[in-house]
Amino acid sequence: MTMDRRRFLQLTAAGMVASITSSSCSPDASKDARALTQPELLEMLGPERVVEIGTKYRAAVPKENTAPALRAAIVESERRRFPLIWSRSTAEQIRDDFDAGRTVVVDGWVLSTTEARQCALYSLAVQRS
Amino acid sequence: MHTDARTLPSGSVIEGDLCIVGAGAAGISVALQWLNSPRNVILLEGGGFDEEPAMQDLYRGNIIGHPYYPLQAARLHYFGGTTGHWAGFCATFDPIDFEKRSWVPHSGWPIRREDLDPFYASAQKILELGPYDYDANDWAKRDQDLALLPLDPDIVWTKMWQFSPPTRFGTKYRDAIVNARNVHLYTHANVCEVEANEGLSAVDGLRVRTLDGKEYRVKARYYVLACCTIQNARLLLASNRRANTGLGNGNDLVGRFFMEHFEMPCGEFVLRKPQSTKMKMYLLDYGNTKARGEFSLSPRVQKQYGILNGTASLDPGALGEPVKSTFEFLPPSMLKAIDEWDKGGRHGPIPLIASLPPSALSPPPGPPRIFHVMTRQEQAPNPNSRVTLSSEKDAMGMPRVNLDWQFTELDKRSMRTYYRIFGQEMGRSEVGRVQLRDWLLSDDRTWPSFLSGGWHHMGTTRMANDPKQGVVDANCRVHGLGNLYVAGAAVYPTAGPANPTLTLVALSLRLSDHLRTKLV
Numbered sequence: 173m174t175m176d177r178r179r180f181l182q183l184t185a186a187g188m189v190a191s192i193t194s195s196s197c198s199p200d201a202s203k204d205a206r207a208l209t210q211p212e213l214l215e216m217l218g219p220e221r222v223v224e225i226g227t228k229y230r231a232a233v234p235k236e237n238t239a240p241a242l243r244a245a246i247v248e249s250e251r252r253r254f255p256l257i258w259s260r261s262t263a264e265q266i267r268d269d270f271d272a273g274r275t276v277v278v279d280g281w282v283l284s285t286t287e288a289r290q291c292a293l294y295s296l297a298v299q300r301s
Numbered sequence: 302m303h304t305d306a307r308t309l310p311s312g313s314v315i316e317g318d319l320c321i322v323g324a325g326a327a328g329i330s331v332a333l334q335w336l337n338s339p340r341n342v343i344l345l346e347g348g349g350f351d352e353e354p355a356m357q358d359l360y361r362g363n364i365i366g367h368p369y370y371p372l373q374a375a376r377l378h379y380f381g382g383t384t385g386h387w388a389g390f391c392a393t394f395d396p397i398d399f400e401k402r403s404w405v406p407h408s409g410w411p412i413r414r415e416d417l418d419p420f421y422a423s424a425q426k427i428l429e430l431g432p433y434d435y436d437a438n439d440w441a442k443r444d445q446d447l448a449l450l451p452l453d454p455d456i457v458w459t460k461m462w463q464f465s466p467p468t469r470f471g472t473k474y475r476d477a478i479v480n481a482r483n484v485h486l487y488t489h490a491n492v493c494e495v496e497a498n499e500g501l502s503a504v505d506g507l508r509v510r511t512l513d514g515k516e517y518r519v520k521a522r523y524y525v526l527a528c529c530t531i532q533n534a535r536l537l538l539a540s541n542r543r544a545n546t547g548l549g550n551g552n553d554l555v556g557r558f559f560m561e562h563f564e565m566p567c568g569e570f571v572l573r574k575p576q577s578t579k580m581k582m583y584l585l586d587y588g589n590t591k592a593r594g595e596f597s598l599s600p601r602v603q604k605q606y607g608i609l610n611g612t613a614s615l616d617p618g619a620l621g622e623p624v625k626s627t628f629e630f631l632p633p634s635m636l637k638a639i640d641e642w643d644k645g646g647r648h649g650p651i652p653l654i655a656s657l658p659p660s661a662l663s664p665p666p667g668p669p670r671i672f673h674v675m676t677r678q679e680q681a682p683n684p685n686s687r688v689t690l691s692s693e694k695d696a697m698g699m700p701r702v703n704l705d706w707q708f709t710e711l712d713k714r715s716m717r718t719y720y721r722i723f724g725q726e727m728g729r730s731e732v733g734r735v736q737l738r739d740w741l742l743s744d745d746r747t748w749p750s751f752l753s754g755g756w757h758h759m760g761t762t763r764m765a766n767d768p769k770q771g772v773v774d775a776n777c778r779v780h781g782l783g784n785l786y787v788a789g790a791a792v793y794p795t796a797g798p799a800n801p802t803l804t805l806v807a808l809s810l811r812l813s814d815h816l817r818t819k820l821v
Contacts (some may be wrong), residue, residue, distance in 0.1 A: 216571050216734060221620070270729035275721075280568070280736040282724025 208243075208262065211290035213283075219298075221279075226295025229278045229288045239296050242289045249274075249285065262286060303479045305349070306490035306511050313517040317341035317485065318820055320507065320521035322492050322536075323528030324478075325382020326802055327789035327809045329470045330427055331525055332484055334813035336477060340820050342484045343519060345509065347491040347528070348379030350471065352640075355512055359491065359695045362531070366686070366705035367752065374633040375756045376529055380488060381471020383529070383756070384802075386636060389467025391428060392460060392799035393421055393435050397600040397610060398679075404607035405711070407558065407682035410794050411766045411775035420807035420814075427806055428465040429473075435461040437594050441582065448579040449594070450732050456602055457726045459582070459594035460612050460798070493699050495524070495540040495548055495785065503783045504548075510697050523816055527788040527809070530559070530758035534688045534791065535702050537762065537772075537779075549762070549779040554772050556688040558763050559706065560680045560796040561754030563611075566624040568674040568720055569736040570615060570727065575670035578732070583615045584669075595677075597798060598722060606722070608715035610798040611678030613723060617669035619660040620736075624673045626753030630656045674735065677755065678719070679796040681711045688761055706754075713746045757801050759790040776815045777808065788812050 213222050230237045236245050246265070260268075269275065269284030276288050283291075319335065321328045324346035335342045348356040356379060362372040369375075377385040394414065401409030422433040434440070437459035441447045449459055478486050487509075494508040507519040526533045534556040538547035547555055572578050582594045595612035603610060618624065631653075638652035654662065658673070680686070686707040690700040717737075724735035740749040765771025768780035773792050779785040788809045790801040797804065 212573070213734070216573060217620075267729070267731070270725055273725060275725050275728065277721070277724075277737065277742065280739065280742060282721060282728060282735050282737070284728060 208246075208290060208293055211287055211294060212263070212266075213287055213291060214294070217281075219294075222291050223295045223298050225279050225281060225283070225288065226291035226293070229276070229292040230295065232278070233292075236289065236292060239293060242293050242296070246286055246289050262290070302482070302485045304485065304487050306487045306509065306517075307513055307515065309487075309515065309517060311515040311517060315343060315485075315487070315517065315519045317343040317519075317521045319343070319523050319525070319816065320345065320519050321525045321527055321788075322507065323347075323382065323526065323532070323789075324380045324470075324486065325377075325527065325529060325789075326384050326470055327805050328525070328527035329381070329474050329478065330424070330806045330809040331527065331788055331813045331816075332478055333427070333474060334810065334817075336481045336484060338483060340483060343521060344478065344484060344486045345490045345492060345507075345519065346380050346486065346488045348377075349488045350380050350475070352377065352379055352385070355696065356489075359697060359699070360532070361695070362702040362704055363691050363693070364706070365703045366707050367748070368750070369704055369706050369754070370628050370756060371633055372531065372702070372704060374636060375758070376531070379471065380475065380486070381469055384468060384470040386640070387467050387802060389428075389465035390462055390800045391430055391465055391803040392462040392595075392612075393417075394797035394799055394804050395460070395597075395600070395610065397603065398795055398797040402604070404604070405609060405681060405795070407684070407770075408795050411764060411771075417804070417807050417811065420810040421803065423810050424803055424806040425463075427468070427810075428803060429468045430463045430465055430803075431591050435463070437461050437582070440592050440594075444581075446579055447582040449582060450578070450730065452596075452726055452730050452732070455599050457596050457723060458599055460597040461592055461594055462799075463592045464585075464587075464590060465802075491697050491699075492519075492528070492536060493539070493697055494542065495526075495536060497540070497543050497548055497782065499543070501544055501548075501781065504785045512696060523784045523786065523819060525786045525788050525812065525816075529789060530761050530791040531688050531702055531704070533787055533789065534761035535690065535699070538688075538690050539700050549772050549782060549785070551781065552769050554684075554763065554770075556761050557684045557686070558682045558760035558794075559686045559688055559704065559758070560682060560760040560793070561706065562757045562796060562798075562800070563676060563678045563680060563712065563716065564627040564753050564755040565676050565716075566626060566673055567613070567676045567716065567738055567741055568724075569618070569620055570672045570674050570733055571620070571736075572670045572672075572733040573731055575668055580615070580669065584617070585614070596723060598719060602722060606718050607711075608718045609679050609681055609711060611676055611715065611719055612798045613719070614675045614677070615672035616675060617660065617664060618658055618671055618673040619665070620671055622658045622660055624658050625656060626751045627755055628753035629751050674720075674723075676716060676719070677798055677800070678712075678716055679798055681709045681715075682760065682763070682795055683707055683709050686760075708746070708748070710746045713748065717741050717744070755800065757790070757796070759793040759796045759801055762787045762791040763794045764792040765794060777812045786812060786816070
C-alpha cells in the first residue's frame with residue numbers, strides 16, 4: 173500500500189517542524205511545539221493548501237523566510253501583547269489575533285497572523301523534507 | 302373583465318377612474334386592492350397571457366455600459382410580468398437602507414422602514430410567504446435544527462429570507478382580475494405615450510397601440526405606471542411631445558440612478574468543526590426551505606468602514622471548483638430550456654444541472670464542511686448609471702433604450718471590505734475560515750468579466766421629497782404632475798441588500814392606500 177502525498181506531507185512536516193522548534197533554547201521553545209507542528213488549518217484545509225499558504229506568506233514577508241525568524245515573530249508578537257504572562261497557547265494567540273483584527277490575507281484566506289506564520293513554518297519543514 | 306385590445310376598433314376611447322399601466326407584480330398588486338370597489342379600474346398589459354416573441358422584442362435594447370444580460374430576456378412582457386420566471390427570494394429592506402448615510406452619496410428615502418411595515422405584512426400574503434417575521438431568533442425557536450452560528454451580531458448578523466413558491470402572478474391572480482366586475486384588463490395594449498395637459502400639471506390621457514397598427518386612447522382620473530424600471534423611464538422619456546426632455550424630467554433625473562444587485566460568487570468558507578455545527582439555518586433546499594439566514598454586516602460596521610449593505614449566502618461545494626455568477630449560471634438559452642422543460646411536463650432532468658458545480662452533482666458524504674459564498678450587494682446610487690432613449694425604434698414606433706450600467710469605487714471596495722470583515726468574524730468566533738476569490742483581492746475598482754446582477758432593475762424614477770433629487774415624491778407621485786404615479790422598483794432611491802419583489806409589492810400596496818384617499 174502506498175502512502176498518499178497528503179499523508180506523507182503531514183508526517184514529514186510534523187517531524188521537521190518538531191525538530192526546528194525544539195532546537196531553540198529559549199524558555200518558550202518547548203511551549204506549544206505540537207501546535208506549531210500541527211496547525212489547526214491542516215485539518216481544515218489539508219497539508220497541500222497549508223504549504224501553499226505558507227509559501228506565499230514567506231514570499232510576501234521575506235524577512236520571515238526562515239524558521240527562527242518565524243518562530244521569533246510568533247513569540248515576540250505574543251510577548252509584546254502579554255509581557256507579564258509567561259506563556260499562552262497558540263490557539264489562544266490565534267483567537268487574540270482575530271479579536272484584535274491582526275489578520276492577513278494570504279492566498280485569499282483571511283487568517284490570523286499567527287496561523288499564517290504557522291503555515292510558513294510548516295511549508296519550510298516540507299521544503300526541507 | 303378582459304378584452305384583447307386587438308379586437309377594439311381603432312380610435313376607441315376607454316375611460317375609468319384609475320388606469321394601471323403594466324400587469325406585473327406591482328400593477329397586479331395595486332389592481333387587487335380595488336377588486337369589487339365602486340371605482341372603475343383599467344389595467345393595461347402590453348402582452349397577452351403567454352410569452353410571444355414579438356412582444357418580447359419590444360423590450361430589446363442596447364447595452365452601452367458594462368456588459369449586461371440581454372434586456373428582452375431579463376424581463377417578461379405578458380400578464381404576470383417577470384414573476385413568470387422569478388425565483389421567489391424575499392427579504393425586507395433593513396432600517397439602515399432607508400436612512401441617509403453620509404458615506405453613500407444620494408442615499409436616503411423620504412420614508413422609513415416603519416412606514417412600510419404594515420404593507421410588508423400584507424405583501425407576505427400576496428407572495429404566499431410565511432409569517433411576517435424576519436427575526437432569526439424567532440425562526441430558531443420554531444425549529445431546533447435552525448441553529449444560529451455564534452457570531453457577534455454587532456459585527457455579522459443573520460438576515461432572514463423567506464421563499465415564495467414562487468407566486469406566478471399570471472396564473473395565481475388571473476381569475477381574480479378577469480372575473481372582477483370593476484377591473485377591466487386589456488391585453489396587447491401597449492402604451493406609447495403619456496399625454497400631459499398644456500400646463501404640464503397633469504396627465505390628460507394615454508396613447509395606446511397594438512402591434513397590428515390600431516391606436517386608441519385611455520382617459521382616467523389617476524394613472525399608475527407599473528411597467529418595470531426600464532420601461533417606466535422609457536415611457537416618460539418618450540412622452541416628449543409637450544416636454545422636450547420627457548415627462549417628469551425637468552431636472553434631468555428620469556432614467557438616471559439605474560441600479561442592480563451584484564450577485565457574485567466571492568469566496569469559500571470552511572467550517573472548523575463540521576460534525577458539531579448545525580448549518581440548516583443557512584442552507585437552501587429549493588422548493589422545501591421556508592426561510593434561511595444569510596450573513597449581513599451590522600449597521601455599526603457599515604458605518605465604521607463606510608461601505609454599502611449586502612448579504613452572503615452559503616452553498617455546499619468543494620474548494621477550487623468553478624462557480625458561476627448568476628448571469629453565467631442562467632444564460633438566456635438556459636432560461637428558455639427550463640421554460641420548455643417546465644411547459645413540456647418536466648420530463649427528464651432539469652436542464653439547470655448543466656450549470657451546477659461538480660460537487661452539487663456528486664456531493665461528498667456526510668454533512669457539508671465547505672461552502673461557496675455568494676454575495677448579494679446593493680449598488681451605490683450613481684447618476685451616471687442610466688437608461689436613455691436610442692435612435693432605433695421598435696415595432697410600435699417607440700424609441701428603444703440604451704442601458705449604460707456604471708459603477709463607483711464604493712461598489713467594489715464595499716464587497717472587498719465585506720469579505721475581510723466576514724472572514725475575521727468567522728475566525729474570531731471559531732466557526733471557520735473564509736477565502737476571497739482572486740478578483741476580489743486587488744485594491745482597485747476593476748471587475749471580472751463575469752460580473753453579474755440579479756435581473757433586479759431599480760432606480761430610474763427615484764423617490765425624494767425634493768424634485769431636484771428625485772422623480773417621484775414620498776407617495777410615488779411624479780413631481781409636478783398631479784395624477785401620475787409610479788409603482789415598482791423604479792422608485793427605489795437605494796437598492797438595499799434584498800431582492801426587490803417583496804418591497805415593491807409593499808410599496809404598491811402603500812400607493813394603493815394613498816390613491817384610496819384621492820378616489821373618494
